[in-house]
Structure formats: structure tokens, C-alpha cells
Amino acid sequence: MLRWRNQRWAAETGLDHLSEDAWIRHFAHFDALPGNLPEPLAMRYHGHQFGTYNPQLGDGRGFLFAQLRDTAGRLLDLGTKGSGQTPYSRQGDGRLTLKGGVREILAASYLEALGVNTSKAFSLVETGEQLSRNDEPSPTRASVLVRLSHSHVRFGTFQRCAWHEDRESMARLVDYCIAEFYPAADAPEMAVRTRNLLESVAIATGRMIGQWMAAGFVHGVMNTDNFNITGETFDFGPWRFLPVSDPNFTAAYFDSQGLYRFGRQPVQGGWALQQLASAMLLLAEADDLAKALVPYEAAYRESFIAHTHHLLGLEPENDTDTDISFLQAFYAWMTESGASWPQTFFDWFGGNASAARAASSPQANLYTTAQFAPVHAALTERAPVRPERLSHAYFQRAAPVSLIIEEVETLWAPIAEADDWSLFHAKTSHIEEARLALAL
Numbered sequence: 001m002l003r004w005r006n007q008r009w010a011a012e013t014g015l016d017h018l019s020e021d022a023w024i025r026h027f028a029h030f031d032a033l034p035g036n037l038p039e040p041l042a043m044r045y046h047g048h049q050f051g052t053y054n055p056q057l058g059d060g061r062g063f064l065f066a067q068l069r070d071t072a073g074r075l076l077d078l079g080t081k082g083s084g085q086t087p088y089s090r091q092g093d094g095r096l097t098l099k100g101g102v103r104e105i106l107a108a109s110y111l112e113a114l115g116v117n118t119s120k121a122f123s124l125v126e127t128g129e130q131l132s133r134n135d136e137p138s139p140t141r142a143s144v145l146v147r148l149s150h151s152h153v154r155f156g157t158f159q160r161c162a163w164h165e166d167r168e169s170m171a172r173l174v175d176y177c178i179a180e181f182y183p184a185a186d187a188p189e190m191a192v193r194t195r196n197l198l199e200s201v202a203i204a205t206g207r208m209i210g211q212w213m214a215a216g217f218v219h220g221v222m223n224t225d226n227f228n229i230t231g232e233t234f235d236f237g238p239w240r241f242l243p244v245s246d247p248n249f250t251a252a253y254f255d256s257q258g259l260y261r262f263g264r265q266p267v268q269g270g271w272a273l274q275q276l277a278s279a280m281l282l283l284a285e286a287d288d289l290a291k292a293l294v295p296y297e298a299a300y301r302e303s304f305i306a307h308t309h310h311l312l313g314l315e316p317e318n319d320t321d322t323d324i325s326f327l328q329a330f331y332a333w334m335t336e337s338g339a340s341w342p343q344t345f346f347d348w349f350g351g352n353a354s355a356a357r358a359a360s361s362p363q364a365n366l367y368t369t370a371q372f373a374p375v376h377a378a379l380t381e382r383a384p385v386r387p388e389r390l391s392h393a394y395f396q397r398a399a400p401v402s403l404i405i406e407e408v409e410t411l412w413a414p415i416a417e418a419d420d421w422s423l424f425h426a427k428t429s430h431i432e433e434a435r436l437a438l439a440l
Contacts, residue, residue: 001126001128002023002024002123002124002125003101003125003143004121004123004124004428005023006123006148009120009148012071013069013070013076013148015033015068023123024125027125027144027146028127030065030080030083032066033065033068036066036067037065037066037067040064040080040083041063042059042062042063042086042087043059043064043152043154044160045156045157045159045225046156046159046163046225047154047155047159047223047224047226048225048272049225050223050255053159055163057225058088059086059088060085060086060090061081061082061086061092061093061094061095061096062079062081062082062083063086064078064079064152065078065079065080065083066078074150075181076148076150077152078122078146078147079146079147079152080144080145080146080147081096081100081101081104081144081145081146082096082100082101082142082143082144095129095131095142096143096144096145097131097133097140097141097143098140098141098142099136099140099415099416100143100237101124101143101144102124102412102424103239103408104121105121106408106424106427106431107239108120108121108147108233109121109428110401110403111215111233113431113438114215114217114311114434115438115439116208116211116212116215116217116307117204117208117211117230117231119148119149119232119233119234120147120148120149121145121146121147122146123145123146124143124144124145124146125144126143128142129141129142130142135253137416141416149228149232149234150181150230150232151177151181151228151229151230151232153173153176153228154225154227155224155225155228155229155276155279156223158170158173158279158280159224159275161279161282162278162279162280162281162282165282167282167283170279174194174197174280174283175193177197178193178196178197181229181230182196182197182200184200185199185200190283190284191288192284194280194283194284195288195289195291197229198273198276198284198289198292198293199295201229201231201273202273202292202295202299203231203295203296204229204231205231205272205296205299206231206269206295206296206298206299206303207231207299207300208232208233208303209265209269209300210266210302210303210307211303212233213266213304214304214308214310214311216241216245216341217233217239217240217241217242218240218241218242218249218261219233219236219239219251219260219265220236220237220239220240220251220252220260221235221236221251221255221260222265222268222269224275224276227269227272238251238252240404241341241342242262242404243341244335244341245331245335245339246262247261247264247335248263249261249262249263270296270297273293273296274293277290277292277293301324305320305327308327309323309382310385310438311349312348312349312350312351312382313349313350313351313354313384313385314350314351314379314383314384314385315382326375326378330375330378330379333371333372336371337366337369337371337372339363339366340362340402342402342404343361343363343399343402344363346399346400347361348379349389349390349395350389351380351382351383352379352384353384353387353390354390355380357395362398362399386440389437389438389440392436392440393433394434394436400434401427401430401431401433401434403427410423411424411426411427412424
């Protein structure tokens with residue numbers, strides 16, 4: 001049964017004309033799209049999982065189903081999750097729970113609404129199967145998800161080439177990535193092309209993680225096989241969004257050491273890039289690859305500054321020291337006060353233009369403290385970006401859309417108990433309203 005289809009992105013890829021029956025044939029039974037891949041492609045890759053290298057990885061419950069171009073001409077991949085066993089399933093059943101599919105729709109939609117570079121949930125079909133899982137009540141319902149992304153190439157894809165010392169495949173991989181995603185990185189010599197590609201990936205990754213940090217997003221499992229070369233958020237299974245600012249917040253219950261905790265995400269992104277650089281030693285010199293990683297920190301910093309201001313609807317001062325000082329004061333106050341992360345951004349969107357709404361906020365008392373005074377000054381001194389956006393219906397509400405885990409559990413309960421999707425649809429509609437308001 002078709003439970004969800006992303007009609008907006010279907011239009012971007014020329015698939016919005018498909019009937020429900022045709023949609024299910026293609027995205028549940030996986031009949032090939034006309035003129036596309038005749039058979040799905042499951043990929044092998046390696047990766048560091050919680051710091052330990054694993055050469056036994058691959059697409060165990062998904063595959064690349066099709067490749068398309070969007071209206072801007074960019075290559076897009078349609079990949080599956082929960083489509084069944086592949087040669088790389090490692091004794092798993094290759095299936096996805098319906099709850100897992102619902103969670104990915106919510107997270108990907110919310111990330112997109114917040115302006116974070118992310119894969120998009122494209123389709124969700126409930127299969128009618130019953131699954132057994134250790135981390136949720138079983139038997140539980142099964143689904144198959146299709147996600148849309150700009151690349152299926154992972155850091156771990158390069159690591160596998162390096163493990164096998166397969167220089168020819170590595171060179172082909174570098175050339176493919178440059179041709180499709182980073183044509184400006186092209187150069188006559190392979191070593192230079194490799195170095196240029198790494199620098200491009202480092203910048204894209206830094207920008208993505210800067211967006212995560214401003215959005216209060218905790219990925220959960222930042223293994224090197226869960227990074228792709230376009231700096232796009234994907235494979236974020238046990239994700240969380242911060243209810244309040246907490247650098248030690250950890251998304252995955254099995255991350256007992258807090259390796260991928262919220263405050264460590266920028267460091268972990270840099271570490272993952274170092275592993276990619278190590279794999280690329282097959283084609284380039286260590287010194288050149290080390291230099292290619294240098295822009296990562298600046299890309300992260302600039303993205304964090306820009307995206308925090310974007311989510312506040314404010315213009316940055318465009319003086320790095322001033323903007324960093326503001327961010328330090330703002331996030332320090334957020335951590336110390338225990339203010340709601342989504343409510344604070346909502347209350348102060350537009351700075352001084354939204355001061356009246358902030359005064360009537362459920363946490364208005366937090367905005368009258370001495371500790372908030374310097375933050376208040378910085379918020380109200382910055383110029384709002386298109387203050388007319390505050391008249392959008394989204395900003396007429398008392399509270400923003402949010403996606404803390406308790407809300408996800410609340411909307412899942414009626415689906416599990418009575419097949420009631422009303423809270424899910426209300427949440428996705430609110431997310432879309434936020435996307436439109438923030439994108440203006």
C-alpha cells in the first residue's frame with residue numbers, strides 16, 4: 001500500500017505523471033523505469049564504524065534503482081532502503097520497518113525545510129510483511145523506502161579501492177565524481193584531479209556539518225560509509241533533533257562512548273575526511289592531500305555562521321570575529337538557560353521585527369534575564385532578511401514545527417495502534433509550511 005509519495009520532487013524528476021499503480025510497480029516491485037537501469041545495482045564499500053575499520057560492508061537492504069536528471073540538469077540517484085536481501089546483506093533480512101520509513105520521511109523533510117543539504121524521502125510503500133526487531137515491539141510492519149540523492153558514492157567506496165590497491169578503479173571513480181559533481185576540479189594530471197576532488201568534498205562536508213549544528217541535528221552514526229562525496233545528509237538512522245542545547249547529546253543508544261555526540265560532529269567530519277584522504281594516497285601525495293583538507297574548517301565555520309543567521313532570518317555582520325562572538329554568546333546562553341532550541345529560533349526570527357512575538361512566547365521569562373541581555377542586543381541590532389516573511393501563516397502560529405523524539409513517538413502511536421495517519425499528515429503539512437516560509 002502506498003503510504004507516501006513526494007509529489008514535489010516527482011515533478012522535479014518528471015515522474016509526477018505516474019498513476020498510483022505505476023508508482024507501486026516502479027517503487028515497490030522495482031520494474032525498471034523506461035530507458036533507465038535495466039537492473040538494480042547493489043554497491044560494495046568499506047568503512048570505519050565507530051573507529052574500527054570494516055571491509056565487509058555493502059548495500060545490504062537497498063540498491064541503486066535509477067538515475068535521473070532534475071530540472072537543473074543535476075544527476076540524481078533513486079536508491080532503496082528495505083527492498084530485500086542483496087549479496088551484501090550479511091545474514092540480515094534486508095527489510096525496513098514501517099516506523100523506520102516514517103522516521104526518515106520526517107527527518108529528511110524537516111532537514112530540507114531548515115535548509116540543510118539532505119537526501120529526500122521519495123516514496124514509502126507498506127509491504128504487508130511482519131518483521132522481528134530487537135529495538136521495537138515485534139512483530140512490526142514492514143515497508144520499502146525510496147530516497148532521492150545527488151550521489152550514491154560514499155567515502156567508503158574510495159576506501160574499498162584503497163584496500164584492494166586498485167589504482168585503476170580509484171582513478172575511474174575520481175574521474176566519475178569530477179565529471180558529474182565537481183567539473184571545476186578537473187585538471188590534466190590525475191594527482192591534481194584527486195587533490196582537487198578531495199578539496200571540493202572537504203568544503204561540501206564542512207558546509208553540511210555547519211548546517212547540522214545550526215539546525216540542532218544529531219546524525220547518530222557518522223561512520224565513513226555514511227558520508228557521501230556531495231556533502232549530503234543520508235543514512236542517519238538513529239537521528240535526533242536537540243530539544244535544548246547540549247553538546248553531549250547522543251542520538252544512538254548504542255553509542256555508549258558518545259563518539260558521535262552533537263558537539264563532536266565537526267571533529268568527526270574532519271576525521272572522516274582524513275580517512276578519505278588516506279584512501280586517495282593511491283593517486284596523490286600526502287602533502288598535497290593534507291593541503292586539500294585545510295579548507296574544511298573555514299567551510300564549516302562560514303556555514304555555521306551563515307546558517308545560524310539564516311534560521312534567525314538575520315543578516316550576518318560579515319565580520320568573522322564579530323559574528324563568531326555573537327554565536328558564542330548565543331549558543332552559550334542557549335546551553336546555560338535550557339531554552340527550547342526550536343522555540344528560540346522561532347521567537348527571534350527577524351530579530352527586532354519579531355520582538356513582540358518573543359515577548360508572548362512560552363519561554364518569554366528567559367528573554368528578560370541579565371544573561372540574555374547581550375544576546376538580545378546582537379539579535380535586535382542585526383538587519384532582518386525580508387521581514388515581510390513574518391506575515392506568512394507559519395509565523396502566525398504560537399509555536400514552530402519541531403521534531404524532538406517524543407513528538408515522533410506521539411504521532412507513531414496511532415499509526416501502530418489504529419492505522420491512523422492524521423498526526424503524521426499534520427506534521428508533514430506543518431513542516432512544508434515551515435519550508436515555504438523559510439525559503440521565501
